[in-house]
Amino acid sequence: NAGVTQTPKFQVLKTGQSMTLQCAQDMNHEYMSWYRQDPGMGLRLIHYSVGAGITDQGEVPNGYNVSRSTTEDFPLRLLSAAPSQTSVYFCASSYKLAGVYEQYFGPGTRLTVT
Amino acid sequence: GESVGLHLPTLSVQEGDNSIINCAYSNSASDYFIWYKQESGKGPQFIIDIRSNMDKRQGQRVTVLLNKTVKHLSLQIAATQPGDSAVYFCAEMPSGGSEKLVFGKGTKLTVNP
Numbered sequence: 189n190a191g192v193t194q195t196p197k198f199q200v201l202k203t204g205q206s207m208t209l210q211c212a213q214d215m216n217h218e219y220m221s222w223y224r225q226d227p228g229m230g231l232r233l234i235h236y237s238v239g240a241g242i243t244d245q246g247e248v249p250n251g252y253n254v255s256r257s258t259t260e261d262f263p264l265r266l267l268s269a270a271p272s273q274t275s276v277y278f279c280a281s282s283y284k285l286a287g288v289y290e291q292y293f294g295p296g297t298r299l300t301v302t
Numbered sequence: 303g304e305s306v307g308l309h310l311p312t313l314s315v316q317e318g319d320n321s322i323i324n325c326a327y328s329n330s331a332s333d334y335f336i337w338y339k340q341e342s343g344k345g346p347q348f349i350i351d352i353r354s355n356m357d358k359r360q361g362q363r364v365t366v367l368l369n370k371t372v373k374h375l376s377l378q379i380a381a382t383q384p385g386d387s388a389v390y391f392c393a394e395m396p397s398g399g400s401e402k403l404v405f406g407k408g409t410k411l412t413v414n415p
């Protein structure tokens with residue numbers, strides 16, 4: 189299994205540009221999430237999904253859209269990039285079994301908005 | 303435990319010593335807690351979890367303690383090794399089935415050989 193894969197690894201955008209961060213998992217996990225991590229901070233939840241066709245907002249959803257058309261893929265769209273969205277973005281997938289909720293994280297996408 | 307501004311709390315230990323990393327969580331309604339390890343340039347990695355109906359849980363070289371009275375979580379690492387050097391995060395999940403994890407700001411552990 190490849191686990192959770194994210195592309196691209198690095199990206200530089202100009203203010204106002206749009207782009208999609210890709211995330212895919214091959215573990216047949218129901219749950220997928222997007223987080224952002226800023227220097228000296230923990231991870232903050234942007235959006236999450238509990239299954240194909242179902243998404244919900246996290247703590248910091250503004251400026252981002254998601255969709256979950258398949259179990260495997262959970263892309264994150266930046267509609268109009270702003271410097272405040274400069275961050276490292278992590279996608280995670282997880283299963284919940286017998287009360288255990290184990291998330292597997294991708295390697296991250298480092299985004300810079302100038 | 304909690305950081306102030308951009309500065310992560312740090313813990314520096316000698317190889318072979320035991321490490322204790324602390325975390326204060328915010329929501330008394332949280333009923334599930336997880337510790338993650340994040341090495342430089344990588345995504346977080348699950349270490350151990352604990353439910354609110356437990357006070358203590360042990361894994362391989364790690365122990366998590368939960369004190370619900372003061373909303374405090376700790377991670378103990380026995381015989382700390384250089385490979386344990388990383389940033390450690392606690393995360394809490396409120397009850398109610400939302401599956402929304404809330405992460406703490408992290409503690410940077412440095413293990414000196």
